[in-house]
Amino acid sequence: MRTQAREAVLKLLFSKLFDNEADADFKKNIYNELKLDEDDKSFAEKLYTLSFNNFEEYSNRLGELSTGYSQQRIFKVDKCAMVIAMTEMNFFNDIPKVVSIDEAVKLVKKYSTESSVNFVNGILANYKNGFEVTKVD
Numbered sequence: 001m002r003t004q005a006r007e008a009v010l011k012l013l014f015s016k017l018f019d020n021e022a023d024a025d026f027k028k029n030i031y032n033e034l035k036l037d038e039d040d041k042s043f044a045e046k047l048y049t050l051s052f053n054n055f056e057e058y059s060n061r062l063g064e065l066s067t068g069y070s071q072q073r074i075f076k077v078d079k080c081a082m083v084i085a086m087t088e089m090n091f092f093n094d095i096p097k098v099v100s101i102d103e104a105v106k107l108v109k110k111y112s113t114e115s116s117v118n119f120v121n122g123i124l125a126n127y128k129n130g131f132e133v134t135k136v137d
Contacts, residue, residue: 003103004034005044006084010107012048013055013080051080051087058083065123065130078116081107085124097128 008030015026031041051058062074062082074082085104089097101124108120 001040002043003106004036005040005047006103007107007110008034008036008040008044009048009051009084010077010080010111012044013051013083014077016052017076017080047084047087047092050091051083054087054090055083058086061086061127062123065126066119075112075116077112078108078120081105081112082120082124082127086127089128101125101128 011030012027031044036044059079062079066074081104084107085100088095088100088103092100101121104124105117105121108116112120
C-alpha cells in the first residue's frame, strides 16, 4: 500500500539528514519492516529519489511559504513529510493533490507533534493553491 511506501520514504529522508551514508541494508530493513510489496518498493524508490534530489529546492520553498517562520525552524520530520507531498504534487499526476496533503498530515500525526498537523496542512494547502494558480494560462 502506498501509505506504507510513503512512511518508508519519510524514514529514509529523515535518516539521510543525519547520516549521509545510510546503506542498502538500512533501506531493505525499512521495506521489510513495513511489508512493502514489489509495486510499493518501486513507488517508494521513485518517490525517494525525486524527493531527495529536490529536497533543497522544496526546503527553500517551504521557507517562503511559512511566513515569519524560517525553514531552519521547521521540524525535520515535518519538512520530510512536506517534501514528499510536494514531490507527489509535482511528479505524480495520478495522485490527487489533496491525497498527497492528507498522506503528509497522517505521517505528521504519527511522527511529529500535535501542533505540526495544522502547520503542515496549511503550508501544503498554500503550496497546492499556488501550484494550481501557476498552471492556469
